Amino acid sequence: MPPSASDPVDVHLVQRMAAGDSEALGQLYDRHAALLLSIGMRVLGERQAAEDLVHDVMMEAWRKAADYDPSRGAVRAWLVLRCRSRALDRRAALPRARWVPLDEVGGEALAAPPPTVAAAEDTERVRAALAELPEAQREVLELAFWSGLSSAEIAARVEAPIGTVKSRMRLGLTTLRGALGVAS
Numbered sequence: 001m002p003p004s005a006s007d008p009v010d011v012h013l014v015q016r017m018a019a020g021d022s023e024a025l026g027q028l029y030d031r032h033a034a035l036l037l038s039i040g041m042r043v044l045g046e047r048q049a050a051e052d053l054v055h056d057v058m059m060e061a062w063r064k065a066a067d068y069d070p071s072r073g074a075v076r077a078w079l080v081l082r083c084r085s086r087a088l089d090r091r092a093a094l095p096r097a098r099w100v101p102l103d104e105v106g107g108e109a110l111a112a113p114p115p116t117v118a119a120a121e122d123t124e125r126v127r128a129a130l131a132e133l134p135e136a137q138r139e140v141l142e143l144a145f146w147s148g149l150s151s152a153e154i155a156a157r158v159e160a161p162i163g164t165v166k167s168r169m170r171l172g173l174t175t176l177r178g179a180l181g182v183a184s
Contacts, residue, residue: 007074007075007076009031010028010031010074010075010076011070011075012024013025013027013028013031013075014028014061014065014068014075015065017061017062017065018065018066018068022062025058025061025062028058028061028075029058032075032076032079033054033058035076035079035080036053036054036057036058036079036080036083037050037051037054039080039083039084039087039148040053040054040083040087042146042147042148043084043087043088043090043091043148044087044090044091049090050087053083053086053087053090054083056086057079057082057083057086060082060086061078061079061082084145084148087148088148088150091148091150092150125180126176126180129175129176129179129180130142130176132175132179133172133175133176136158136168137168137169137171137172137175138172139158139168140154140158140165140168140169140172141169141172141173141176143157143158144169151165151166151169
């Protein structure tokens with residue numbers, strides 16, 4: 001399956017959700033909740049907050065199912081981007097004392113679900129495409145997507161203006177989309 005294509009089962013589930021089938025929501029949840037929980041734990045550092053986040057993301061997916069466009073990317077990516085965005089919003093709203101840096105969270109809590117063959121192939125293609133990016137672009141993308149840092153936090157970490165960080169992200173994402181054949 002090309003990286004820009006959605007798993008047909010996921011697409012069918014979202015279509016059923018758009019038609020009001022709540023059982024489809026449960027099935028989509030079963031397929032992706034562990035990954036979304038892992039993202040929530042990475043960004044928020046607290047299991048209950050991550051579980052609440054996953055619930056809210058799935059409810060948003062339910063409400064917005066009719067808006068999903070398979071030509072714009074995989075259902076998994078659609079959910080992951082919603083999850084990451086909401087997690088960063090929540091972390092920004094928390095007092096500094098409540099969130100825990102990634103390196104202080106136990107590895108067990110961050111365990112991702114076992115990858116499917118298609119997910120493993122997608123991951124390998126993304127890693128290979130990332131390796132081809134200039135180091136500055138790769139660094140900001142890794143900090144954003146794997147460490148869950150905001151643009152401002154990345155700017156502080158790499159000691160660059162926030163505009164430079166955002167430009168590097170945009171260029172890196174554009175290059176990745178081209179390398180992976182994903183429509184923008």
